[in-house]
Amino acid sequence: MTNNLFTSYSIITYGCQMNINDSERIAGFFDEKGLKEAPAEKSDIVVINSCSIRQSAVDRIEGKIRKLRKIKNKPLIIVTGCLLEKDRKKLSPLADHVLPITLVSSWPLPFLKKENIPFFNLSLKRSGPTAYVSIMTGCNNFCSYCVVPYTKGREFSRPATEVIKEVKEAIKKGYREVWLLGQNVNSYNGGVDFSKLLKEINKIHGNFWLRFTTSHPKDFSDNIIFTIKDCKKVTNYLHLPVQSGDNAILEKMNRPYTAQDYRETVKRVRREIPDIALSTDIIVGFPGETEKKFRNTATLFSEIQFDMAYIARYSSRSQTAASEMEETVSEEEKRRREKILVEILKESSLEKNKPYKGKKLRVLVTKESKKKGFLFGKTEGYKTVLFEGSKELIGKFIKAEITDYSSWGLKGKISRK
Ligand code: SF4
Incomplete structure (x- = not known):
């Protein structure tokens, strides 16, 4: 392929919302350079924005590159994003380039003249109905299982003025949902603290x-609890990762709180905001997690009655402190523990969803369902609602009457009143 043939690009994103948001910046930058977004099979450049959080994610990227190599068009393959040194080395011989994401404007591509534009100054091309706004990058917490401090570096907060400007632009463009992103938003320090930032955005x-x-x-x-309570635009939804319900495991994870601290926090949150929807992250099978320790997690998990949870089987990642610990739980046992928690979650989320039946809720329409003529939306508590409607509604608020519920979501119909 000759250099002047770079006219189109495609971005494949793995991982979290922060990666989605980072891809939106690459897309915005490439668009400004005159490239057109296209399906991978028809693109001159394919960017893979990767995620190293689990080994399985890295394996999937490897498989993806091999598949892309078979495309007739022979696109230039660039791997970027959240990568550990070890994964970088592994993927380097497969891809054409493995490049740091924050230096997009200086990537060694013929149509770019090294501009060194700071990553957050690149324009955004938003890819969905939610305006994701990264307020910070990196992390200083060094939870012993996590790669983020190694792949994304130390914590950095974007100045509040910059964040507020980006939010205002999104609102002006008609976005109905702004989602602030950071690995640990409560330690935000971009000139104001996180509560103040929420209050300022709430005033927009x-x-x-x-x-x-x-x-x-x-x-x-x-302070955060009262801010959520007092700010009308801040949704009554909280994602608060607990990771384990056993104090010894929490300590080994380098999570400096106890299961009791977590219970107390949830109690305070629910006292002030009784209808808050609560979700969490849990890791099962961490090194040293005995049956008894796992039971402590299961007890906390069923006691708290979460609305939703993201349960992960522990996966050792190189460079992390936990990778030095001896793995004591077999894959089979991890699966068993995961299953136990999923069963608990099924019951708690069913109980949590039940009271919505017959209620009329405000719903933000997010995407089309595979079921023809149906759409998905999210409630304020981040519950998924399936209902009939036309795709012009995507990105808009509607009112839906909830007609049915399950553990994993709600069904409804558009209500005119
Ligand atoms: S808080 Fe812990 S789990 Fe979250 S990004 Fe930082 S190190 Fe990783």
Whole structure:
């Protein structure tokens, strides 16, 4: 392929919302350079924005590259994103380039003249009905299982003025949901603290919801609880990863709180905001997690009655402190523990979803369902609603009457009143 043939690109994103948001910046930058977004099979450049959080994610990327190599068009393959040194080395011989994401404007591509534009100054091409806004990058917490401090570096907060400007632009363009992103948003320090940032954004004129992830229990103050309670635009949804319900495991994970601290935090949150929807992250099979320790997690998990949870089987990642620990739980046992928690979750989320039947809820329409003529939306508590409607509604608020529920979501119909 000759250099002047770079006219189109495709971005394949793995991982979290932060990666989605980073891909939106690459897309915005490439668009500005005159390239057109196209399906991977028809693109001159394919960018893979990767995720190293689990070994399986890296394996999937490897498989993807091999598949892309078979495309007739022979696109230039660039791997970027959240990568450990070891994965970088592994993927290098397969891809054409493995490049740092924050230096997109200086990537060695013929149509780019090294501009060194700071990553957050690149324009955004948003890819969905939610305006994701990264307020910080990196992390200083060094949870012993996590690669983020190694792949994304130390914590850095974007100045509040910059964040607020980006939010205002999104609202002006009609976005109805703003989602602030950071690995540990409660330690945000971009000139103001996180509560103040939420309050400032809440003051922005417009009809929108304000969400944020991720919160760390150790930094989750009363100040934040009252801010969620008092700010009308901040949704009554909280994602608060607990990771384990056993104190010894929490210590080994380098999560500086106890199961009791977590219970107390949830109690305070629910006392102030009784209808808050609560979700969490849990890792099963961490090194040293005996049956008894796992039972402590299962007890906390069923006691708290979460609305939703993301349960992961422990996966050792190189460079992390936990990778030095001896793995004591077999894959089979991890699966068994995961299954036990999923069963608990099925019951708690069913109980949590039940009271919505017959209610009329405000829903943000997010995407089309595979079922023809049906759409998905999210409630303020981040519950998925399936209902009949036309795709012009995507990105808009509607009112839906909830007609049915299951553990994993709600069904409804558009209500005119
Ligand atoms: S808080 Fe812990 S789990 Fe979250 S990104 Fe930082 S090190 Fe990783």
